[in-house]
Amino acid sequence: MSVIPPETIVCVDCGGTCHLLSYLPEDDELEPGDVVAYRCADCNDRWDVVLGDPDDD
Numbered sequence: 736m737s738v739i740p741p742e743t744i745v746c747v748d749c750g751g752t753c754h755l756l757s758y759l760p761e762d763d764e765l766e767p768g769d770v771v772a773y774r775c776a777d778c779n780d781r782w783d784v785v786l787g788d789p790d791d792d
């Protein structure tokens with residue numbers, strides 16, 4: 736089972752757009768529990784997001 740992280744997320748602090756920072760390996764897949772990093776374009780905060788199980792809301 737693999738997880739595709741979104742390219743962008745909404746910044747929790749300022750509502751701006753956070754862009755994916757993490758390098759995504761082409762021949763390796765991310766799995767639930769892996770951490771990807773985002774950087775907010777507006778407030779420059781970094782967010783580390785733990786990928787969830789896509790079958791689990």
Ligand SMILES: [Zn+2]
Nearest residue numbers: 746749775778
């Ligand atoms: Zn922000």
